[in-house]
Amino acid sequence: MWSLEEIFASFNTGNGFWNPILWVIAFIVIFLIVYIIRGFGNNAYKKGTSQTQAFLSGNKEYEKTQMHVKGSNLYWGWTESMKWIIDLLKTIHTGNVSDYILWFVVIMGILFITVGLI
Amino acid sequence: MIANIPFIAVALLVIVGLYAVIFRKNLIKMIIGITIIESGVNLFLITLGYREGSIAPIYTSAPEGVMAYPVPQALTLTSIVIGVAVLALMLSLVIQLYRHKKTLDVRKFGGDDQ
Amino acid sequence: MNGLETIMNHAPALIIAIPLLGAFLTPLISRVNEKLRNVFVICILGITALLMFVLASEVFTSGPVTYVFGSNLQAVQQNTVIRILFEVDGLSAFMGIISIILAFVASIYSWGFLEKETGLDKYYTLLLLMTAGMLGMVLTGDLFNFFVFLEITSIASTALIAFWTNKEKAIEAGFKYIVVSTIGALFILFALALLYGQYDALNIAKLANSITFTFLDKIALILFITALAMKGGIVPMHMWLPDAYSRAPASISLVLVAATQASIYGVFRVVFTLYGNVISLPQISIGWILVILGLITMLVGVIMAMIQTDFKRLISYGAVAELGYMFLGVGTGLTVIANSNPQITLISQPFAFEAIKGGIFHIINDALDVGLLFMVAGAVYLATKETSINKLGGLARNMKYTTIFFIIGLLAISGLPPMNGFASKLLIYESTFQLNPILSIIAILSSIMLLAIFVKIFQSVFLGPKIPKFDKVKEAPKSMLLAMGIVAAIIIFFGLFPDLIITNIVEPAANALIHNEQYLQWLIGGV
Numbered sequence A: 001m002w003s004l005e006e007i008f009a010s011f012n013t014g015n016g017f018w019n020p021i022l023w024v025i026a027f028i029v030i031f032l033i034v035y036i037i038r039g040f041g042n043n044a045y046k047k048g049t050s051q052t053q054a055f056l057s058g059n060k061e062y063e064k065t066q067m068h069v070k071g072s073n074l075y076w077g078w079t080e081s082m083k084w085i086i087d088l089l090k091t092i093h094t095g096n097v098s099d100y101i102l103w104f105v106v107i108m109g110i111l112f113i114t115v116g117l118i
Numbered sequence B: 001m002i003a004n005i006p007f008i009a010v011a012l013l014v015i016v017g018l019y020a021v022i023f024r025k026n027l028i029k030m031i032i033g034i035t036i037i038e039s040g041v042n043l044f045l046i047t048l049g050y051r052e053g054s055i056a057p058i059y060t061s062a063p064e065g066v067m068a069y070p071v072p073q074a075l076t077l078t079s080i081v082i083g084v085a086v087l088a089l090m091l092s093l094v095i096q097l098y099r100h101k102k103t104l105d106v107r108k109f110g111g112d113d114q
Numbered sequence C: 001m002n003g004l005e006t007i008m009n010h011a012p013a014l015i016i017a018i019p020l021l022g023a024f025l026t027p028l029i030s031r032v033n034e035k036l037r038n039v040f041v042i043c044i045l046g047i048t049a050l051l052m053f054v055l056a057s058e059v060f061t062s063g064p065v066t067y068v069f070g071s072n073l074q075a076v077q078q079n080t081v082i083r084i085l086f087e088v089d090g091l092s093a094f095m096g097i098i099s100i101i102l103a104f105v106a107s108i109y110s111w112g113f114l115e116k117e118t119g120l121d122k123y124y125t126l127l128l129l130m131t132a133g134m135l136g137m138v139l140t141g142d143l144f145n146f147f148v149f150l151e152i153t154s155i156a157s158t159a160l161i162a163f164w165t166n167k168e169k170a171i172e173a174g175f176k177y178i179v180v181s182t183i184g185a186l187f188i189l190f191a192l193a194l195l196y197g198q199y200d201a202l203n204i205a206k207l208a209n210s211i212t213f214t215f216l217d218k219i220a221l222i223l224f225i226t227a228l229a230m231k232g233g234i235v236p237m238h239m240w241l242p243d244a245y246s247r248a249p250a251s252i253s254l255v256l257v258a259a260t261q262a263s264i265y266g267v268f269r270v271v272f273t274l275y276g277n278v279i280s281l282p283q284i285s286i287g288w289i290l291v292i293l294g295l296i297t298m299l300v301g302v303i304m305a306m307i308q309t310d311f312k313r314l315i316s317y318g319a320v321a322e323l324g325y326m327f328l329g330v331g332t333g334l335t336v337i338a339n340s341n342p343q344i345t346l347i348s349q350p351f352a353f354e355a356i357k358g359g360i361f362h363i364i365n366d367a368l369d370v371g372l373l374f375m376v377a378g379a380v381y382l383a384t385k386e387t388s389i390n391k392l393g394g395l396a397r398n399m400k401y402t403t404i405f406f407i408i409g410l411l412a413i414s415g416l417p418p419m420n421g422f423a424s425k426l427l428i429y430e431s432t433f434q435l436n437p438i439l440s441i442i443a444i445l446s447s448i449m450l451l452a453i454f455v456k457i458f459q460s461v462f463l464g465p466k467i468p469k470f471d472k473v474k475e476a477p478k479s480m481l482l483a484m485g486i487v488a489a490i491i492i493f494f495g496l497f498p499d500l501i502i503t504n505i506v507e508p509a510a511n512a513l514i515h516n517e518q519y520l521q522w523l524i525g526g527v
Helices: A020-038 A076-081 A083-092 A097-117 B002-023 B027-048 B071-101 C002-009 C011-030 C034-062 C073-078 C090-113 C120-139 C143-161 C168-199 C204-210 C215-232 C240-247 C250-274 C286-305 C311-337 C342-348 C351-384 C400-413 C420-435 C437-462 C478-496 C498-514
Strands: A011-013 A016-018 C065-068 C085-088
Touching (some): A011 C498, A020 C478, A097 C215, C011 C120, C034 C090, C034 C498, C065 C073, C085 C090, C090 C120, C090 C351, C090 C498, C143 C250, C215 C250, C240 C250, C351 C400
């Protein structure tokens, strides 16, 4: 159906090109290089002693189910610093279906002034 | 001026219907508001097909005279049928909601519950 | 063979008629046997998909196909246009392919997902009705026909969203969806009546030929854009979308994505084809309005998604953010084209064509990616009966294939190479940068935040220690894995060979939008 030239062509955006086959080949080559470098490492360590435990600045490590960070606690720093806009958006999203239609009428009014009268 | 009264009526019906949907808290009143908007749009469609001094567009034993346009009347019939189906579905959903929650206040149905 | 020729000639009508016939036969067949009904539905959707692909291949190579109901084209061209026409051009065929692929995958997925529920004969009937409605919306060339199919789709979708009637949240979501749908459709009918009253025509091509930009036409344009954008989930009218997507069964969320994208198709059809000759007349270009709506949609969708804890609600806010990319891409193209003759503009400022191509390619990418993520969410819900991501954890040990599919969906939706999301987003980034750098910065920023959101779900749900309550969860059933596999294979194929897809499928669609004289060619005559 399509020639081999067409299948592996790179597509041309206005300012450059992108060819995923070249990306995959580059990824495999770099992965092999990293794997070989990893193979030069030191292989002698003792399992089960304190050499394989995580270092938490000297604190005790609790068991795994207590240490797992749950979904709503991730990105705490980001949600805390953007609290002003997140609270504003939460009060707008009321869940009241009359407010949905109110927004529709507001946008219709704004577009009417922009397109119709200007 | 008297020929413009149906168009003014259409505008008033649509505004009253939108007011009922936006500013009323009872679910049944919101459904009635949607029905009023639909009546307004149907009235607009029929008014478009009227010619001055015309009779109904039916051919059997028709008296002499200009006939009104039949196409908007066909569009209006389709729209009325769709409106009936939507109204039936909305009312059955409200019945199920009342069985679960025992209230018809729309503010109690909000809830992102995050 | 003569029979095959006849079928190919009548393909647009058969594409609508076969799902409708199947929808009416399904309750009868389900009284005989349950499995026979599932196989029957999958076969009906498969036959429709074959017909759609044949029609699409013909449209992509040789221009729009016009189909008149009950007559042939020559008789219509000589008299006034009073019959219903189906006009399939590049963009219609593109949207038709998306709709039928998603409906076919949803029917395979429902076999395993809803096996233990009752009332399934009504479910399959409504699914086939909804497919017929969506396909009718994108194939038609007549405005009132568009309104009727829009109402069919929204009525069928409401009943499917409220499928689990023992949960009050699902019925609430269905009620909100039908109120929003009905008001949107009534205002579309109002705008249609305004246009009919002035020009005495309901056919899109005939209206496009005779439209001038009077004051009533401006009101009709605003009503069309706002009502169709509300049905399509553009901020700030998007608030029904997370409720409807998150409380429907997962296979219905899949088909709802295609239904909302058909409304976005409606916006493009009205702005580019119906008002195509006069779109350069407003002072403030319609393109800038689309760009600003797209930017606000991206930002609000991503910020609201960061704070959710329900699995499917999070994915649906991500879907809202992805809708902004489509408007951004196509709006950028419109700002340039609206100023002058399309031929001169495209040569002097080629980024407009790339932007429109990026926006349209993003439609199919978004449908596939969000569909795959919803299917994974459905598989997790079936296995654990939990929807909150705080209570889940450590599922990758038991559900290996589901985890792999989630990783593919995560990479695709945030635009990382080599998946298909990167190809379309690269087109959008590079072309909007040349209009104004700030647009490109906001687009890249929201991509990064989408990656953050989905990595959050991945870490919280699939990784982590073993929770004793979920020790015995089983992998998803085979039919669900097959459905997820089909979509993942298409995503990887589109990602590895984007040039093939863009030159053969996306470029005819973008050309059909810009050059609207192709749409009018049967009316005016000539080449």
